[in-house]
Amino acid sequence: MDELKLKSATQFAEKLVKDAGLQFPIDILSIAQERNILVAAKPASSKGVSGMLIRSGNDFAIAYATHIKSEGFQRFSIAHELGHYFLDGHPEEVFRNGATMHESKAGFGTVDQIELEADHFAAGLHMPSHLFNAATAKFSDGLEAVQGLAKLxxxxxxxxxxxxxxxAEAAVAIVLSHGQTVDYCFSSESMRRIKGYRHLKKGVLLPKNTTTSNFNKHPENIASGLEMSDSTDPSIWFHIDDEIDSSEEVIGLGEYGRTLTVITAEIPDEDEEN
Ligand SMILES: [Zn+2]
Structure with a gap:
């Protein structure tokens, strides 16, 4: 994986938003319209396909899947296809050998470099750092921030x-899981800097007796979008040495069939020491 190219995909999208002077929620369709790219909803031909970029000569169109009803997911899918249109080398790659259509599986579930770049572009387009960081400051750390930002x-x-x-500046980690399996985990820089931190890897089992592990034993919790929270010991998640007060907030993601966990560690603020 080329991390540098992922970063520049995000930055490319952020610049588009900045140059157009857009605010939250980013008007993705206006970006497509300005390039005369037609955007239309279309039932997916096969499950798992989030969207398509279609080319006819120099004309482009985007079709996005509607099998997942969430508007947020559909907006992300459209932005992912825009990534294939805008990013350096993407049109050449996705329309290789005279292809006229590219099918995508958006949503960070892939290891394919070109798909990941489009996902990073989509994240940068919807959530450019220059707007996102200022907005984050308005919420309490943890799930409240995630929910507030998703809405905004x-x-x-x-x-x-x-x-x-x-x-985030806070020491937070987010974990996506289903059953007793970790799908993936992302940690903020301050979390990763805590002494002894070891990353929770894809595919491992959830730590036992955690709120998340117990929550996932009841599929109805996930389907109904239930929320649960408790304190947790970060050492069982990340092997952290120090005892740091931490919270574990859990929410079922409904039709997505997964659970989102937000772990927030209360690192004492160095500025407040004296
Ligand atoms: Zn794609």
């Missing part, structure tokens, strides 16, 4: 959570 940016909770973990 009109994105899915998952997309907002990933971006939050990437940009």
């Amino acid at each position: 940016c009109n994105t899915s909770l998952t997309a907002a959570a990933i971006r939050y973990a990437e940009l």
Whole structure:
């Protein structure tokens, strides 16, 4: 994976938003309209396909899937396709060998470089750092911030959570899981800097007896979008040495079939020491 190219994909999208002077929620369709890109809803031909970029000569169109009803997910899918239109080398790659259509699986579930770049572009477009950081400051750390930001940016909770973990100053981690399995985890820089921190890897089992582990034993919790929270010991998640007061907030993601966990560690503020 080329981390530098992922970063520049995000930055490219952020610049588009800045140059157009857009505010939250970012008007994704206006960006497409300005380039005469037609955007239309379309039932997906196969499950798992989030959207398509279609080319006819120099004309482009985007079709986005509607099998997941969330507007946030659909907006992310459109932005992902815009990434294939805007990013350096993408049109050449997705329309290789005379192809006229590219099918995507948006949403950070892939290891394909070109798809990941489009996901990073989509995150940067919906949640550019120059607007996102200022907005984050208005909320309490943790799930409240994730929910508030998702609403403000009109994105899915998952997309907002990933971006939050990437940009937050607080020591936070977000974990996506299903059953007793960790799908993936993202931690903020301050979390990763805590002594002894070890990353929770994709595919491992959830730590036992945690709120998340117990929550996931009841599928109806996920389907109904239930919320639960408790204190947690960060050492069982990340092998952190110090005892740091931490909270574990859990929410079921409904039809997405997954659970979002936000772990927030209360690191004593150095500025307040004297
Ligand atoms: Zn794609």
